[in-house]
Amino acid sequence: MPQPIYIIADNIVSPLGFTAAANVEQVVAGHTGIAATTIAGARPIDVCASIIPNHLLNSAVGYLADNYTRFEQLIIASITDAVKQSGINAASPRTAIVLSTTKGNIDMLHEGSYPEINPQRIYLASSAKAIAGHFNNPNAPIVISNACISGILAIIMAARLLRTGKYDYVIACGGDIINDFTASGFQSFKALSEVPCKPFDKDRTGLNLGEAFGTMVLTAAPTHGAVKVLGGAVSNDANHISGPSRDGSGLKVAIKAAVTASGIAAADIDTISAHGTATPYNDEMETIAFDDLGMGKVPINSLKGYFGHTLGGAGMVESIISAHALKGQQLIKTLGYSEHGVSRDVNIINQTKSYPLNTCLKTASGFGGCNAALILQQQ
């Protein structure tokens, strides 16, 4: 059995709250951060999206606003809470930071957006260095930018690094801000839903964008009561850069490799938290992959109905919710799903309820044909 890695603290910053506990509570209660909103820009875009209200951001980290961008403030808020909870020394050279994002400080493309901040911070490594510097961490953060699988990748990276013994702790974090850049782009793909998204549903029409930042503090030191990361894997469809392989073959490669890396059998998986973006193609592809791998009866959810698609944050935030669900022995329903709308007869969770759970598979897929799979287990 490969060495398990332990999640000793975590945080989520989203419209549902600024701690993991607050977010879990809201999700279990069936509340969503998605609402009708307008994304400002040369041409304002009316969407359903899950945007972190500025007043929440200001009250949490308003003191940072002069020196850090929105993206940086949100990541710092998330890391601060997780580190505090963990009790670790973030300034230690034996602590590494792994940061995942797809677009970082993309709002800096708007001239004059941050007159007090060094324009070099549009370069991600520079931004990451500023973030690490806030915590006096001496190591160069590892910055991952691998589309929508980035959040899961930060966790996989942390686990792999910790197994080498090079670090005692890894702070893995991920997130993305939403602005006109991303909103107009997804709109040009006709990938957005005009209503709150409906993963796996017959009437699904697309995704909602969202902002959610998540952090895990991980260690290889056995920690009683902590949810474990057993392993993960990444693959590529090698098929198309903006749509998944119809047969889910690339995702299957990642899932099988994650299962092998974790020292479990596929049959050990009790629940799946899918990528479930609610686009016609993604949901169909994922459920084909799960079914082909014999997981047709395993309870599956998508958490996109609570947070929207949070891009670089998605894999991290959704893994954190899944870890809490494992600990709480709860299935979390797929908010937005009511009528089965994928061709395979898979088991989509439609009610939040107590359920015996041990092992969870978390998946994600992204532009470029990338796929990631992660195995979590509660003790």
Add this chain to the structure above:
Amino acid sequence: MSVPANIFTQVYIGKDAVLVNGLEVCKSAENNNLKDLLKGWYAELGIEYPKFFKMDHLSQLAFLGAEVLFRDADVLKQYASDEIAILLSNSSASLDTDKRYHETICSEEAYFPSPAVFVYTLPSIMCGEIAIRHGIQGENNFFVCDRFDFSLLLEQSDLLFSQTNTQVCLVGWVQVDGNDYELIMYLIERSKQQIAVVNSSQLSTYVTLD
């Protein structure tokens, strides 16, 4: 490295030249315009891949680097598609294309966002383009660093060799910022022989085994 590995091919594209293991494989071009350089190399290498012309400069550069890298090496036949990994990096992510895309949305009168441009506003797309061209289904990642960090890429390859079934890693740096560009790629393969300690200042030197 905890797992013995062998760096066996290097590609360098910069200063208007394409070099494989230190030797020029394209006629020396003298051209300040990156767009024409890329098209010229594509034609000279005799590549037939129409999708090349849909790519942004970053993906075109990465594509060409991988093309000559794999022509030099037999790895694609020796290993299964999921045993080959792609680990690339740069400092500007996809900023070059981000700026182009931003120009299409920042004015109300000239508003024309296009999915064909937007899709390239992620640096990891270049990994996808390489994967599609060569049928590679293994691990893949993209790192944003402040400068070319070979020891990071070596360390990441070692993580894959020791913890996954990856047998060979395409690693490198692919940077485009307007007309400034640079590409460095290596193939690193699991082997029985111990790797030599690599000095990153020896970028243009073919690294051999002891």
